[in-house]
Amino acid sequence: MPTRLLLLADTHLPTRAKALPDEVWRAVDEADVVFHAGDWVDEATLDALEARAARVVGVWGNNDGAGLRARLPEIARVEFEGVRFAMIHETGSRERREQRMEQAFPDTDVLVFGHSHIPWDSTAPGGLRLLNPGSPTDRRRQPVCTMMTAVVDDEALRDVELVPVGRS
Template sequence: MSDTHLPKRAKALPPELLEQVARADVVVHAGDWVDTATLDLLEERSRRLVGVYGNNDGPDLRARLPGVAYAELGGLSWGVVHETGQKQGRERRCAEQYPDLDVLVFGHSHIPWDTTTEDGRLRLLNPGSPTDRRRQPYCTYMTARVASGRLTEVELHRLPLRRATSFSQGDPARR
């Protein structure tokens, strides 16, 4: 997941996502938590949490999280970062900046993304946002499996539209 922006964009993480957190071996958050309560919650409910701070995260979160995180998961080298820059040239830029990674999870745009670099070496994943869809049709998150050192079953999950009252700002346009 990425870009949860709690409690500004929603009051809480969606129940469906929290159910997935409980089932996951590893939970990844690519920044813009906004509140430390979400970090505390995911640390409590996750078997393992890999997360970074984003551009909207203040000093409390930056004191607890790195700007870039690295992890070996299922025989693959993973990286997590909040921003990767504009979409044009992203694959080339990330391949140059992260030459030792197999998978890079990023956020910031709230736009789901799943591509591979031209040489097929690096997979780039952006799960979108489970709480702030911006101009996207749905709020989203991703799940993935790693088997025999390969990334398999990458799935983008669309969350049900919520009533405007579930947003703390009550903006009906944000459903």
């Protein structure tokens, strides 16, 4: 049976927005697994996602305090339908990112990350897929806020989609 994924990062609540947009919550309700790649900022967002989502996989980011760091790992690793995921908040410079991350995460099929608020979807030479969903609450230099959805089915990641959140 396919596993529906929602990828989030850099929600920065309540500093960048007061709450997650309704369209994010609708996506949470539709997902089997919600990934959050750090910079939650408040524990209330983690609590709310854990209460509502079928499953949450999260990591802490550079703007997350002691409470979130006590509850979340720096690196998360999970497997769904034979696809091996890792997640970390920050991957460093975009220069040679694919090669560096492929060396850092050799037994991984998909690496989810955040930090930049800039959506990213690339594949390293050895096959590692790198995904950054951007931010659903702080677009920075992007035209709109974003999140990502994907499906894991038959041992493959499929239907990766960058989803605009609101319009500006």
